[in-house]
Amino acid sequence: MEPFHAEPNYIIEEAPVFSSGHNACPGCGEALAVRYVLNSMGPKTVAVIPPSCIAIISGPQPYSSMRIPVYQTTLEASAASAAGIRRALVRQGKDDVNVLVIAGDGGTYDIGFQALSGAAERNEDMVYVCLDNEGYMNTGAQKSSSTPYLAYTTSTPGGKPNDKKDIAEIMAAHRVPYVATATVGYPEDLARKVAKAKEMRGLRFIVVLTPCLDGWGVPDDGAVRVSRLAVQTGFFPLYEVEEGERYAINVGPTPGWPVERYLETQRRYRHLTADQVAAIQAHVDHKWSLLHARAKVECVPMFQGAEI
């Protein structure tokens, strides 16, 4: 199989929205994601941020790392809050202002999912970015429904028994205008997707894999390397879906790179047996084949040629 590559010539254009001196841990993958998301969205943006590491990065009062208006909402209500802000802006004729949610995986996959699904069904006009570090890292690395199969968290000390929820596919099934996966190890891909989403209307959803150094057990300089390995081993393919059906794979696995290369970089997988690694590999292969099929699918009428 041929590897897929991101568009290498994309030039990231950053507006100075995100400031240095914020409260993220040194080397934090999420802070890098916040930078590319905010700076690609630009200054004419209102951000909605639920309680999360992102809120810590955004700043406790009286500080802010973001040169835009921010509403730090409740954990489960980001999409609903953003919908309300958008409707107010519509009523005021302020059509040139972006409404942006930046939420974690807990606030997206779990407690915030109802509000997100409702907003997606109504196709509320917002860019919703989920910074996915695969657990409740702000409260000390508990399991979320985004935590991958067999990963250690403090609430799944024996390894998570269930698979990670596939939020990109769930959002694509809402048939919203735009769904994309991205990660901080491919900043040009991330920035391009945010810039693309910004120019569209309706609910646009981007899930960004953002390694948590402490929660995953990764050294301070490891976020980007681990993020790239997630893509290169097929664990987290980078792709886009328009209108719930037009798939495009941007970066897929490097042929011959086993998922073990990704798993062995992180403390949360240190307990895995060889059989468990093999099970994860089989799972990754299967999911990749499904995505590959969806991206290349040709429409064949189900009853073509059938005799009546």
Added chain:
Amino acid sequence: MSAITTTAKVRAVTGNQAVALAMKQIDPDVVAAYPITPQTDVVQTFSQYVADGAVRAEFVTAESEHSAMSACIGSAAAGARTMTATSSAGFALMWEVLFVAASMRLPLVMTTVNRALSGPINIHCDHSDSMGGRDTGWLQIYNEDAQEAYDATVMSFPIAEHAAVRLPLMNMYDGFIISGAIGPLVPLSDGQVQAFVGEAPPYKHLLQPNDPITVGPFDGLHGWYFEHKIAQNRAMEAALPVIQETYDRFAELTGRRYHHLMTYGMEDAEVALVVIGSAAGTARSVMKQLREEGIKAGIVKIRTFRPFPTEELARVLSGVKAVGIMDRADSYGAQGGPLYLEVLAALYQRDVQAKTVNFVYGLGGRDLFPQNIEDAFRTLEAAAGGADLPYYRIYLNMKGE
């Protein structure tokens, strides 16, 4: 009770239709809501106005009350005049964010059609929903009938948006008894409502792209949460005169005069009932009969519950020998229902030496008959005469008693 002038055009409407009409005439910028019995046709009627182009409002069909209130908060924070409506479980689901709306000092207006909380599941009226929310930081106005609910809705934004107040406001009326029953309504014209409500006084919208600030932020580990809460309470205190001024301005327009407390027969009353909501009508009619018998009975109807009109209540009850406090919500393990505790504190602080009895009634829509009111007054008469009361809390019309 609202006077209906003979010259005005009287309409026959349900309480919910009356409030939907007021919402249409106000034409807020944004309405976000979720249907729940018995609030449903407030929003349903309003959505028809939206579909007909009779209003300009943005209408959000939220997927839950939590999201409805969250959308309302986002909308109001962005400077839009915003309304919603709910009942019971929907109110309970909003619980968390009701506090957020108040702490952000957003002048939202919500209709709460009172309904019992589960369980067991019960769709009928009592006050356990909004009474449970009495400490959320919202202004609370209780209404007796459709006319009062309509009038209160029209008066809401001038109170909530007042520069000295800046608090969310909820209007209550009894589920089914008022929300679904048809009663008389003398509406204002669209122009009168628009003129009365007026433009929102200028204030700094929280979410303005040209003036970036963070709203609702994490308060830090040693922040100003305490002072923030005190500021909310001071706004509550400031609201008391603002509400009365608004009532007075409304009286100039309509002739319908409201007060925090509406009193009936209290000039010389020796026994009195303190009531909230639609029960006031039943209580008033029984009171009149008893007065014909020579019993000096009186009624105090509480409209403004948050802020609580403590001074006024103590003054009104100062000459009374025995007071019955009628609660349509119970407080488990407490010394009485929420209204009882509130009244008791007001009397004790002002050294008003009346005997007090807590009558709990109407839970889950249980009927309140004139006989129940009469029994309550007879109990108060006995108490006023020096009889010992076996219970401080008496349940009216309970099965098996």
